[in-house]
Amino acid sequence: MSMKIKKQAILLSLVFILIIFIFNIVQQKDTSQSCLSLTFDDGYKTDYSTVVPLLKENDFKATFFLITSYYKSGQSYLLNKSDIKEIIQEGHEIGSHTISHLYLDNMSTEEIYQEIVASKINMEEDFNISISSFAFPYSDYNRRTLNLAREHYDNIRFHDYALTNETDIDKICTKINKAQKKGKNIVILFHDISETPNYWGTSIENFEKIIDCIRKSNIIVDTLDGCNNRK
Ligand SMILES: [Zn+2]
Numbered sequence: 337m338s339m340k341i342k343k344q345a346i347l348l349s350l351v352f353i354l355i356i357f358i359f360n361i362v363q364q365k366d367t368s369q370s371c372l373s374l375t376f377d378d379g380y381k382t383d384y385s386t387v388v389p390l391l392k393e394n395d396f397k398a399t400f401f402l403i404t405s406y407y408k409s410g411q412s413y414l415l416n417k418s419d420i421k422e423i424i425q426e427g428h429e430i431g432s433h434t435i436s437h438l439y440l441d442n443m444s445t446e447e448i449y450q451e452i453v454a455s456k457i458n459m460e461e462d463f464n465i466s467i468s469s470f471a472f473p474y475s476d477y478n479r480r481t482l483n484l485a486r487e488h489y490d491n492i493r494f495h496d497y498a499l500t501n502e503t504d505i506d507k508i509c510t511k512i513n514k515a516q517k518k519g520k521n522i523v524i525l526f527h528d529i530s531e532t533p534n535y536w537g538t539s540i541e542n543f544e545k546i547i548d549c550i551r552k553s554n555i556i557v558d559t560l561d562g563c564n565n566r567k
Pocket residue numbers: 377378433437473474
């Protein structure tokens with residue numbers, strides 16, 4: 337092989353390697369798109385009256401973590417079964433947040449089974465759907481409860497960003513933008529959304545500010561199950 341042909345062959349190989357390298361980068365970018373899940377805990381009535389209409393305006397789907405004894409309680413400040421059926425019809429996900437919202441760490445094996453597994457079976461029967469997401473009350477878990485939850489659910493939500501009425505909304509916006517830039521998923525945890533939020537609540541004004549940040553960031557918004565299945 338002459339020197340000239342040799343050089344050309346080397347050059348060609350280098351170009352080929354470069355093309356493969358660029359192709360990989362483009363592919364990686366596609367598969368590491370970030371996805372944001374809005375999650376709402378405990379089943380407040382405002383999920384139905386305030387949150388769902390705002391989500392609909394923005395074409396966002398979210399995940400609602402429900403407690404079976406709460407939605408069966410008949411309390412007017414909590415969701416009931418017919419509210420939840422409508423939420424499901426809107427395309428949102430519901431997940432289990434146990435039967436009684438107690439600390440699970442010191443419970444017996446039978447009690448833990450009830451809270452983690454029977455709650456799922458219960459909800460599946462009540463709404464005729466399959467439940468694939470679970471959230472621990474108070475983010476309280478140990479190896480035993482985590483293993484059981486993993487056996488029965490595809491998605492487990494830990495405390496990511498739990499908002500209170502004192503949360504600095506700019507910080508949440510920064511976290512959303514960072515997740516978007518790094519191609520990471522992000523989960524935000526809300527409780528009651530109302531005009532007069534308690535400590536764990538968020539005002540409607542602040543919730544709308546967060547929606548605004550999400551829209552500006554262009555991050556994909558989906559349910560917890562939806563985001564996990566995109567990866
Ligand atoms: Zn809770």
